[in-house]
Amino acid sequence: MTIKKITLLTGGALVTALLFPPAAALAAPSIPKNFLLYEKEARKDTEHWYLNQGNLIEVGNIQCSNAKLKKDWIARRDLTYDPHPGDGEKTNAERGEQVFLFADASGAEKLMTQFGTGLAKCGKRVKVIDPGIGDDTIGATMFDKKTKTNVVPQTQRFVAVRKGAAVALYWDLHNDAPAIRTLARHQSDATKMAAKLCRIGGC
Numbered sequence: 001m002t003i004k005k006i007t008l009l010t011g012g013a014l015v016t017a018l019l020f021p022p023a024a025a026l027a028a029p030s031i032p033k034n035f036l037l038y039e040k041e042a043r044k045d046t047e048h049w050y051l052n053q054g055n056l057i058e059v060g061n062i063q064c065s066n067a068k069l070k071k072d073w074i075a076r077r078d079l080t081y082d083p084h085p086g087d088g089e090k091t092n093a094e095r096g097e098q099v100f101l102f103a104d105a106s107g108a109e110k111l112m113t114q115f116g117t118g119l120a121k122c123g124k125r126v127k128v129i130d131p132g133i134g135d136d137t138i139g140a141t142m143f144d145k146k147t148k149t150n151v152v153p154q155t156q157r158f159v160a161v162r163k164g165a166a167v168a169l170y171w172d173l174h175n176d177a178p179a180i181r182t183l184a185r186h187q188s189d190a191t192k193m194a195a196k197l198c199r200i201g202g203c
Contacts, residue, residue, distance in 0.1 A: 042079045050080040060171030062142045064122035075101040095172035095181045102165045112136045131187045134194040136162040159186035161194045166201025168193040
């Protein structure tokens with residue numbers, strides 16, 4: 001950083017000022033308001049959208065183990081859409097968008113690695129894809145059939161994309177109810193967001 005020294009003569013007094021970068025340049029990295037693809041919509045429709053529920057919202061990927069994700073991101077934002085608030089478990093259906101920002105790219109890389117590790121424990125229950133988006137990407141679909149012990153069938157999908165130090169996820173799940181998203185739509189959304197993630201995560 002180059003510091004320029006300016007000397008001004010005002011009213012016979014010698015004034016020396018140091019010019020530093022603007023305060024905004026020194027601010028901690030963050031996720032700007034309305035940065036997410038569906039954020040403006042979510043802020044307008046509070047009946048069906050839930051914004052930033054904190055620990056009440058998990059990371060929307062598919063996990064087939066009890067392993068906990070390392071939560072070392074420095075910022076996150078969550079959106080969850082419920083088309084029929086108040087419906088019971090049997091007909092529950094939701095979708096969501098999440099963005100995570102890390103201090104550097106290595107933290108974001110670790111999160112993506114954890115997604116792959118978790119999916120590997122699912123065996124034949126999942127179909128894993130690599131949409132080829134951004135610096136890293138992974139997606140999957142899992143369908144749990146109705147059985148005597150699992151009376152409510154469930155389908156889960158997600159696509160995660162990383163650019164630099166930022167990761168975005170698009171996910172949905174539905175029980176014994178119609179799907180409200182497709183994997184192709186998640187890939188499309190991830191592609192759009194990948195172009196934006198450079199603004200917060202670098203490229």
